[in-house]
Amino acid sequence: MKLNRRDLLKAASAVGALNVVWPLSAGLSPAQAREAAEALGAQFDPAPFTLGVASGDPLTTSVVLWTRIAPDPLAPEQPLPEVVEVEWVVATDRGLRRVVARGKAPASATLGHSVHVPVGGLRAGTHYYYAFRALGKTSRVGRTRTAPSGRISRVRFAAANCQAFHDGYYGAHRAIAREDVDFVVHLGDYIYEHGPVGGDHVRDHDSPEILTLTDYRRRHALYKGDASLREAHAAHPWFLTWDDHEVVNDYSGTGGGAPMMQRRAAAYQAWYEHMPHRDGGESALPDPVIHRNRRWGDLLELSVLDLRSYRSAQNLPGGTILGADQKAWLKQNVDRAPDAWHVWANSIMLSQLRGRPGGGYMFTDQWDGFLAERKEVLDHVHKSGLEDLVVITGDWHSAFVDDIRTDFDDTASPVVGTEFTAHSVTSGAYSAEWNAANGPLMGKANPHLKYFEGNRYGYDVYEVTPERFTTHMRVIEDRRDPHSPVSTLTTFHVDRGAVGSYEDPATKKSPAQYRRD
Amino acid sequence: MNLVVNGDAEAGPGGTAEPVESVTGWKVTQGAPALVGYDVGGGYPTPSDPGPARRGSRFFSGGTSERTALMQDVQLPRKGPTGQAAVDAGRVRYTVGAWLGGYAAQEDGARLSVEFRDRRGTPVALTVLGPVTAGERGGRTGLVERDGEAAVPPGARSARLLLVFTRTGSGTSNDGYADAISLTLSTAGDWS
Numbered sequence: 001m002k003l004n005r006r007d008l009l010k011a012a013s014a015v016g017a018l019n020v021v022w023p024l025s026a027g028l029s030p031a032q033a034r035e036a037a038e039a040l041g042a043q044f045d046p047a048p049f050t051l052g053v054a055s056g057d058p059l060t061t062s063v064v065l066w067t068r069i070a071p072d073p074l075a076p077e078q079p080l081p082e083v084v085e086v087e088w089v090v091a092t093d094r095g096l097r098r099v100v101a102r103g104k105a106p107a108s109a110t111l112g113h114s115v116h117v118p119v120g121g122l123r124a125g126t127h128y129y130y131a132f133r134a135l136g137k138t139s140r141v142g143r144t145r146t147a148p149s150g151r152i153s154r155v156r157f158a159a160a161n162c163q164a165f166h167d168g169y170y171g172a173h174r175a176i177a178r179e180d181v182d183f184v185v186h187l188g189d190y191i192y193e194h195g196p197v198g199g200d201h202v203r204d205h206d207s208p209e210i211l212t213l214t215d216y217r218r219r220h221a222l223y224k225g226d227a228s229l230r231e232a233h234a235a236h237p238w239f240l241t242w243d244d245h246e247v248v249n250d251y252s253g254t255g256g257g258a259p260m261m262q263r264r265a266a267a268y269q270a271w272y273e274h275m276p277h278r279d280g281g282e283s284a285l286p287d288p289v290i291h292r293n294r295r296w297g298d299l300l301e302l303s304v305l306d307l308r309s310y311r312s313a314q315n316l317p318g319g320t321i322l323g324a325d326q327k328a329w330l331k332q333n334v335d336r337a338p339d340a341w342h343v344w345a346n347s348i349m350l351s352q353l354r355g356r357p358g359g360g361y362m363f364t365d366q367w368d369g370f371l372a373e374r375k376e377v378l379d380h381v382h383k384s385g386l387e388d389l390v391v392i393t394g395d396w397h398s399a400f401v402d403d404i405r406t407d408f409d410d411t412a413s414p415v416v417g418t419e420f421t422a423h424s425v426t427s428g429a430y431s432a433e434w435n436a437a438n439g440p441l442m443g444k445a446n447p448h449l450k451y452f453e454g455n456r457y458g459y460d461v462y463e464v465t466p467e468r469f470t471t472h473m474r475v476i477e478d479r480r481d482p483h484s485p486v487s488t489l490t491t492f493h494v495d496r497g498a499v500g501s502y503e504d505p506a507t508k509k510s511p512a513q514y515r516r517d
Numbered sequence: 518m519n520l521v522v523n524g525d526a527e528a529g530p531g532g533t534a535e536p537v538e539s540v541t542g543w544k545v546t547q548g549a550p551a552l553v554g555y556d557v558g559g560g561y562p563t564p565s566d567p568g569p570a571r572r573g574s575r576f577f578s579g580g581t582s583e584r585t586a587l588m589q590d591v592q593l594p595r596k597g598p599t600g601q602a603a604v605d606a607g608r609v610r611y612t613v614g615a616w617l618g619g620y621a622a623q624e625d626g627a628r629l630s631v632e633f634r635d636r637r638g639t640p641v642a643l644t645v646l647g648p649v650t651a652g653e654r655g656g657r658t659g660l661v662e663r664d665g666e667a668a669v670p671p672g673a674r675s676a677r678l679l680l681v682f683t684r685t686g687s688g689t690s691n692d693g694y695a696d697a698i699s700l701t702l703s704t705a706g707d708w709s
Contacts, residue, residue: 082668083607083671104672105641108642108643108667108670109667110642110643111642116639116640118637118639256685257623257625257626257650257683258619258626258647258650258651258683259650261628261683262647265645269643279640280637280639284588284630284679285630285632285643286630286645
């Protein structure tokens with residue numbers, strides 16, 4: 001049976017859902033299922049390392065290496081022994097000749113045959129290359145980098161978010177793979193949980209809404225079926241947080257009954273199985289602890305926040321988005337902050353956002369639904385005297401630049417930092433008409449909002465020196481092109497010791513639907 | 518041999534529906550559990566409700582916290598038929614079991630997970646049991662049996678048990694229930 005992508009998409013469009021034609025339900029073999037997935041826009045590395053390799057959570061002497069053994073990545077069960085021995089090697093050259101560390105790790109079926117290897121004993125601020133070997137096959141070679149120690153003059157990193165598979169190809173990740181960056185931050189919505197969307201899309205989800213561990217594993221595998229995503233993982237170490245769609249839209253990690261708790265555990269486990277995440281310590285699966293504080297030399301302090309696991313429902317008087325322990329941890333970080341740039345990896349918008357003058361908050365799934373806690377945290381930042389705070393944010397599928405004020409309704413209140421909300425990798429934004437009409441309205445309604453652009457897709461690159469924090473908004477030309485050209489739409493700067501951002505004069509005339517100046 | 522200390526909730530303070538501050542063998546990492554007697558009544562599981570055949574006198578509940586969590590670390594045996602050499606040779610399997618439940622049609626629940634770790638603390642295997650939904654209990658107060666078994670991966674040196682109770686809705690009582698928690702090791706030969 002030969003499956004043709006055009007016919008599959010046409011059939012899906014006719015019935016409005018791809019699951020009707022999805023071949024697993026027709027009883028096809030895993031190989032045929034994979035062929036169908038590839039016809040629908042997924043492609044994989046050679047088996048058994050179909051999902052590629054990755055590294056993450058770089059420290060000065062350690063980095064986590066990841067892979068998953070999945071010969072049939074979209075099959076519910078992998079045709080593998082219960083435990084597969086995986087060899088790994090780390091070298092200082094791409095040819096893996098100058099080996100500095102090697103070892104073996106067990107890949108258990110209970111963890112989807114994934115392996116997470118925290119390699120230690122490495123040198124600070126150094127590039128390394130790595131690969132895995134199992135079942136007589138060798139993976140692609142990945143490149144990673146350890147964090148530097150001491151005084152450094154520059155750090156460059158990228159941030160990506162919101163990569164709905166059906167909304168386009170990952171030209172943004174292809175470009176990230178080619179960026180000269182030290183690391184990548186993913187701000188969440190790495191996968192989406194819903195079923196096929198049908199219609200005129202370049203590709204689509206291959207199964208109905210995902211609920212079980214098997215479902216979530218298959219969905220992560222589908223997303224890693226984009227070669228550019230695997231390329232970006234193999235090119236740089238990543239820091240990771242998540243937002244809601246890794247589980248389900250707008251969920252609260254502490255809400256819901258037993259069915260939701262089953263689903264959450266399945267989603268969290270599958271996330272862990274597919275990410276170069278360092279777990280262990282005081283936590284235990286299936287509840288990984290992902291908030292963490294990291295340093296990049298003396299220049300940057302990165303606080304990765306988890307705004308999902310511990311949050312309460314929205315709009316409660318005593319509501320929390322951080323949870324008590326994480327809030328105390330964050331405030332303690334602020335108290336103990338070194339003299340450096342402080343970056344918060346923040347999945348969902350921190351700044352207040354009203355839709356129009358006199359109107360209500362646009363989305364209370366954001367920090368706008370947790371007003372008392374936001375005020376408490378930002379007041380703490382101000383009272384502690386923390387300077388040089390930059391918050392990088394995802395979720396919105398559009399770019400914003402905001403001054404962060406302790407009281408967003410009081411323009412006399414102090415500015416304590418800058419928030420850069422990045423374009424999405426692919427996930428659909430509002431229409432150009434909506435953006436044109438509402439950009440100016442949001443500008444009027446939010447005096448702290450300095451910039452809004454919602455017609456493009458891409459990622460941010462940050463260039464940080466002791467004197468200046470610079471954000472380059474990289475945008476792709478066309479989501480439908482896997483090799484889309486990339487350009488810099490505009491650039492913003494924050495000067496060290498100063499409050500507020502300013503747009504680079506060279507790009508100030510670039511298209512946008514709102515800019516304050 | 519069951520490697521879990523006080524997996525039956527019989528040891529240490531408890532016996533009523535009142536939350537306790539400490540639990541023998543377990544570290545309370547969130548909230549405060551209650552070790553409720555099967556004779557407490559008032560809607561809690563009784564000796565005649567579904568549950569372990571040999572259920573002793575008490576079971577775990579989530580107390581009055583929205584989320585209550587207990588943790589227990591188990592060091593795997595160094596020597597013997599299920600010791601490190603046998604683990605590293607791939608000859609050891611584990612079985613984790615628990616009776617998990619809740620109240621009537623409510624969706625409060627209890628979840629037990631066991632994570633095997635290597636000597637550096639990296640997870641190498643995981644089994645998650647529950648939480649049991651009201652539907653899986655037939656809408657009836659009580660506990661039902663859940664278990665899982667798998668190979669202990671080479672290099673595993675410890676197991677971390679995590680017992681989590683979650684409350685839903687606006688009530689005070691966290692009616693996730695658990696009892697008869699066990700973790701056993703066997704050699705592959707035992708299964709043939």
